[in-house]
Amino acid sequence: MTAVLPARAPGAAAPLPPAAEAARTGLLRACARFAGRWSLRALVAAAVLAFVGLALGPHVLDYRTMTMLTGSMAPNIEPGDVVVSTPLDVSDVEVGMVITYHIPIDDHRVVTHRVIEVDHTADGTVSVRTQGDANDAPDPWTAVLTGDTAWQMRAVVPEIGNAITALRDPVVNKALVYGAPALLAGWMLLSIWQPVRDEDDEDDAEADRA
CATH class of the missing domain: 2.10.109.10 (Umud Fragment, subunit A)
Structure with a gap:
């Protein structure tokens, strides 16, 4: 008896093995987490620099x-x-x-x-x-x-x-006064919790491979 393999269409890419597909998915997730983490840090740093330059700088610099x-x-x-x-x-x-x-x-x-x-x-x-x-x-x-x-x-x-004009609006000002500390606290908690979650993901991946 002769086995007949399904023909692949010309130019079609060969499907990745399950292990390779899982590795690629894990890499994409890691890149997404890295990009999100550093984007948030860059946003916070830019906001701090703008505040220092426009609000504090004229009082201490010439x-x-x-x-x-x-x-x-x-x-x-x-x-x-x-x-x-x-x-x-x-x-x-x-x-x-x-x-x-x-x-x-x-x-x-x-x-x-x-x-x-x-x-x-x-x-x-x-x-x-x-x-x-x-x-x-x-x-x-x-x-x-x-x-x-x-x-x-x-x-x-x-x-x-x-x-700057928008920040002086009473509604926006109150949102910043109460919301900014909450966002900062959340960001700090996320920074602490994120490595633990990464380690758990690695442990689950090793268990699946076993």
Whole structure:
């Protein structure tokens, strides 16, 4: 009697042996666990760095941050971007620089605009005229830079200002206050429990092979 083996379609891959299939499945699961674990750690690290850089950094290091609220400096600075400014001697302010300062009228709000004119008086006072890159006309005021220090824009962090604004929402703020500690505790417990589960999986695999 002659046994007839089923013919394999041309180009079809040979089926993997059960042991090889199990090994491949185990490898995929291990890779997924590894990726999930380190993705969570990277997310936590990024959140901590952003908090340190934007919330704590300006209090301990020599720079300031400000969220752009309007499109007056587009496209270089869009609404929601965070402007990072560093100190500069007032006497060194020049035409073409982008500076952050308090306007001399209305609510004395802070703006970040480009210097288009600088005037140095005999008594050392420095006054400037500015204009937003996206505006058709100069700002309708002349600002006197008080003190010895001006603030020059050095970097722009895109979009993160929108996240900061969202975090100030009362509902989101409460969720972070109560939810963040719970997530951190869960992450720590998962880190402790995960190796034990891996060892149990290995013991079960050895028992199946036996």
